[in-house]
Amino acid sequence: MTESSPRPHPRMLLHWSPISPFVRKVMIAAHELALVERIERRRSVARMTAPNAALMEDNPLSKIPTLVLEDGTVLIDSVVICEYFDSLAGGGRIIPRAGMARWLELSRHVLANGLLDVLILWRNERDKPAATQTPLLLESFRTKTAATLARLERDIPAIADTPFGIAQITLGCCLSYLDFRFAEVAWRDDHPGLAAWHVGFCARPSAQATEIVNG
C-alpha cells in the first residue's frame, strides 16, 4: 500500500555562498538539526555594490541566506531561517522557546551578529580606494569591535554554560570571520576565554563541514 510509505520531506532551496558568515550560521544549524539532506543549495553572490537580479526575484534586498520553501514561500534573515529549522526539528533546540533563557540567547545572538554587521561594513570601507575612505567610520568600526569583543570575553563563561544554540553558532562564525578577513586584529591575544572556547567550536562536525577557507 503506497499510503503506508512515509512521504518524503519537502525540499528547500537555499540561496547560499561558501564564504558568507550569515549563510554559515544556517548551515551549521542545519547540520546540528540533521536537516542538511533537505536543503538544495544555490550559489548566489551578494555584494553590497552589485545587486543580484536573480536573487532579488526571491529577496529584493539581495541578501543571503534566503530560503525558498517547496510551496514558494520565501523566508529571509539568518535568525528567522535558523528558528524555522529549529521548528522543523521539534523546536527549542537551538533557541529556547520562552522565558529569560530565550531573551538572553537572542540578545547574545544579536551581539555576535551585530559585530558581524560591523565587520562587513568595516571590510567594505577598508577596501575602498584610500581617497574615498572615511577615517571616522574606520575608527568607529575599530572601537565597536574592540568593545564588543571585550564584552563577549566577559560573558563567554555564561555563554559556554548554555546549550549549543544560535548565540554560540553566531559567535563561532563571527570569530572565524575575524580570522578570515581581519587576521591583523589578532583577537586571540587579548581574549583568552574566547580563544579557548573557539577551539571547541571549531572541533564540532557542524563547524568543520561548513568551514570557510581561503581559495
Add this chain to the structure above:
Amino acid sequence: MTESSPRPHPRMLLHWSPISPFVRKVMIAAHELALVERIERRRSVARMTAPNAALMEDNPLSKIPTLVLEDGTVLIDSVVICEYFDSLAGGGRIIPRAGMARWLELSRHVLANGLLDVLILWRNERDKPAATQTPLLLESFRTKTAATLARLERDIPAIADTPFGIAQITLGCCLSYLDFRFAEVAWRDDHPGLAAWHVGFCARPSAQATEIVNG
C-alpha cells in the same frame, strides 16, 4: 495589609531617541501592548561615525534601542525587544507564536527592516562630501529600495489582512522614514496600495504618539 497590594511592575530603561525608526518600532509596540508606563526613556544618540561611550556600557555595538531590565539584564535589537514586550503582554499579540503565520510575519518584518537598514546606509553615503561618495553604492541602495517597495506593494493586501503586528509596525516606520529623510523618492507615486495602507497606519494612536517630526 500591605501584602494584598499588587506589587508594582518593574520598570525598564530604554536607550531611546525621538528620531530613530528602530526605536519607534519598540515604542509603537509598547503603546499597542499598554506597556508605556513601565518604560523609562533615556535619550541616547547613536551615530555611525561616533560611538557613544555611555550607551556602550550597556550595548557595546552603540545601537538603539537597547533595553535594560530592572535586574540589569540587557536586551538588544528592536525585534528582540518587541517580542519581549509581547511576552509581557501575554504573548502572540504582535508576533504569532508558531506555525507559518509566524515565519511569514517575521520574514515580512525583515523585508521592511532590511529596507530601513538600506535607507540608513544610503543616507550616510549621500551625506558624505561628494568626493568620498561611492556611486556604485548609491546606485545599489536605489535599486534595492525600488525592488523592495515593489515587492511590498505586491504583498500589501496580504500584509494588511493579518493582525497588526511587527510586520505592519515596521512597514509603517519604514514608509514614514522615507517621508522624513527621502522625500525626493516620492514613494506614493508608484505604490498606491502602500500609500492607502499608510494612511490607516498614521491614524493609529500608537503611530501618532511616536510620530517623528522635523525640528
